Amino acid sequence: MTQADDKPNATGHILVDHLRVRFGSKAAAVEAVSDVSMEVKPGEFVSIIGPSGCGKSTLLNVVAGFVKPSEGTVTMDGKATDKPSADRGMVFQQYSLFPWLSVRKNVEFGLKQKGMDANHREEAARTLLGLAGLLAFENHYPDQLSGGMKQRVGIVRALATSPQVLLMDEPFGALDAQTRVVMQQILTNMWQRFRISVLFITHDIDESIFLSDRVYVMTARPGRIKAEIPILLPRPRTPDMASCPEYLRIKQQLRDLITEESLKAMGGELKDSGLAGFDVEVGPKGVAELI
Amino acid sequence: MRTATSLNRVDPQAAEVAQGPSLALAPKPEVTPSGVSSAAQQAETPLRRVAAWLRSALPKLLMTMLSLGLFVAFWYFATKYKLDFYIRFTNIPSPGEVWDNAARLAQSDKFYNNMYVSLRRILLGFSIATVLGVALGLLIGQYRGARALLFPLFETLRPVPAIAWVPMAIMLWPTNETSIVFITFLGSFFPILLNTIHGVNSVDPVLLRAARCLGTSEYGLLRQVVLPASLPHIFTGLAIGMGVAWVSLIAAEMISGQFGIGYFTWEAYSLIEYADIAIGMIVIGVLGLLCSGAIRILGNMLMPWMAGPTHGGQK
Incomplete structure (x- = not known):
């Protein structure tokens, strides 16, 4: 079912084992990630979904090598992810293209670091940009592109160094809904073509279902794994699937899990019953009447 | 446009x-x-475009000419009627005298040599300031250790105006020439250094993280990410630095020079060649303007991405 099954000598196996991350000094330390264990199997597409501030980005940053674990281990193919590496390509929520480089030079950046010569770099970058339908824009500067195109270049740039895993931190969060759907399809296409593991952070339920083999739901801060939901919908997936019973069942399940956590994350004002206070009728004087 | x-x-x-x-x-x-x-x-239709540009630029052009024309007219009448109303125009050369002297000086090798000497001093002092200011700025901005070691020293020296260094510089350096170049260097060094540090500090952290994920070495990060990302700020520093370099140069030349356009201007005063004072001032202004223009052109060449529509007020 997953890509892992038919990929020989697969690499890109991420293993997170009893991870804890604390920020700040001992006395005032805040725990962002609390005892998380999870994995991404080679070639698998895994999403982590949770309310904002639940530590899902922190978890991704540990896998990327930007943040050190306070306890526990994070490994890729048996090696600790203690510093950033081109083995783990990353796509950020903010646009992270280098504004002073053309689209093609952005894609070439990682290859240049590897010491590849200019001709090969250009060839490789043009091939990848062609796959993403961006060849016409190879000489543009990032500021001349739309948001969706920037993120596509960002994905292509991350893939250029042939990483074993792609780490994506809400990459489509800043895009409008239509563009996001298109981007999800492009990403699925690219993923199936490159057959690498993907760890995808999102707070969009539909996005996580559409893209993933498995979805982890995280709790409000400090972040724990609350549930692990396999998505057994067949591939290739199409937007029409959003109305099939299995999809709706998963969506309902995820929504229930997340709503609970979102309410917790918003604090004590809204209890489990949630929006209870809002059924108070407000007369023509509006809010003034209540005070 | x-x-x-x-x-x-x-x-x-x-x-x-x-x-x-x-x-x-x-x-x-x-x-x-x-x-x-x-x-x-x-x-x-390139021709039509030029015509359209002329039409749109014409009002501004006319106002510019009017503005300058009024100034020269005031100067003319004030010197013609020897205006003496607390501010005194009795000894001030008229525009005509200045023009005549300028025509004469345009034939003089000595005058061109003065311009050449000043430009050489600017070029030397400013180049050294650029290399040192940008290099140290990158280090101080990027590395905490460098900042801790160097920044206190620079913060202590910075408030001392370059001109205040003149006597000390004369003692420090073997020749008058080197001490003037040193003063010019000092004037432009601090604006370049501070703006470079500011540029490094305002590099979007996500760019650094992206570069690290793409396998950049520490040197590669500085050379390929921090430096280009800081270029807009660096060029602001260069533009300011060039201005201060001229201020420092002219002051140093007036005090201790033997050649140079600042020396020429001061010498004209001593020799009662009053028209030459105005010529010296005008030439200093024009040379300063050309130097700033050269920096702006260099900036546009090095930062083609800044011409995009989303970046407006680049200096």
């Missing part, structure tokens, strides 16, 4: 290539290369 230049960058040939087979997997780009059509339009 700006928008037009940015759109021109669309390469029609490349656009055609991409329309081809590559679309098999990829969906259509959300943005069509609109520059293709605008580039075609622009090619047909």
Whole structure:
């Protein structure tokens, strides 16, 4: 079912084992990630979904090598992810293209670091940009592109160094809904073509279902794994699937899990019953009447 | 104007290539290369464009001429009637005298030599300041250790104006020439250093993280990410530094020079060649303007991406 099954000598196996991350000094330390264990199997597409501030980005940053674990281990193919590496390509929520480089030079950046010569770099970058339908824009500067195109270049740039895993931190969060759907399809296409593991952070339920083999739901801060939901919908997936019973069942399940956590994350004002206070009728004087 | 230049960058040939087979997997780009059509339009009527530009620029041009004309007219009448109303025009040369002297000086090798000497001092002092200011600025901005070690020293020295160094510089350096270059260097060094540090500190952290994920070495990060990302701020520093370099140079030349346009201007006062004072001032202004212009042109050449429509007020 997953890509892992038919990929020989697969690499890109991420293993997170009893991870804890604390920020700040001992006395005032805040725990962002609390005892998380999870994995991404080679070639698998895994999403982590949770309310904002639940530590899902922190978890991704540990896998990327930007943040050190306070306890526990994070490994890729048996090696600790203690510093950033081109083995783990990353796509950020903010646009992270280098504004002073053309689209093609952005894609070439990682290859240049590897010491590849200019001709090969250009060839490789043009091939990848062609796959993403961006060849016409190879000489543009990032500021001349739309948001969706920037993120596509960002994905292509991350893939250029042939990483074993792609780490994506809400990459489509800043895009409008239509563009996001298109981007999800492009990403699925690219993923199936490159057959690498993907760890995808999102707070969009539909996005996580559409893209993933498995979805982890995280709790409000400090972040724990609350549930692990396999998505057994067949591939290739199409937007029409959003109305099939299995999809709706998963969506309902995820929504229930997340709503609970979102309410917790918003604090004590809204209890489990949630929006209870809002059924108070407000007369023509509006809010003034209540005070 | 700006928008037009940015759109021109669309390469029609490349656009055609991409329309081809590559679309098999990829969906259509959300943005069509609109520059293709605008580039075609622009090619047909360059003459009309010049005419349109003239028409739109004409009012501003007229106002500029009026503004300068009024100044020269005031100068003319004030010197003609020897205006003496607390501010005294009794000894001030008239525009005509200045013009006559300028015509005479235009034939003088000595005068050109003075210009050459000043420009050489600026070039030397400013170049050294640029290399040191940018290099140290990158180090101080990027590395905490360098900042801790060097920044206190620079913060202590910075409030001392370059001109205050003149006597000390004369003692420090073996020749008058080197001490003047040193003063020029000092004047431009601090604006360049501080703006570079500021530039490094305002590099978007996500760019650094992206570069690290792409396998950049520590040196590669500095050279390929921090430096280009700081360029806009560095060029602000260069523009300010160039201004201060001229201030420092002229002051140093007036105090301790033997050649140079600042020395020429001061000497004209001592020799009661009052028209030459005005000529010296005008030449200093023009040279300063040319130097600033050169920096702006260099900046535009090194930062083509800044011509885009989203970046407005680049200095």
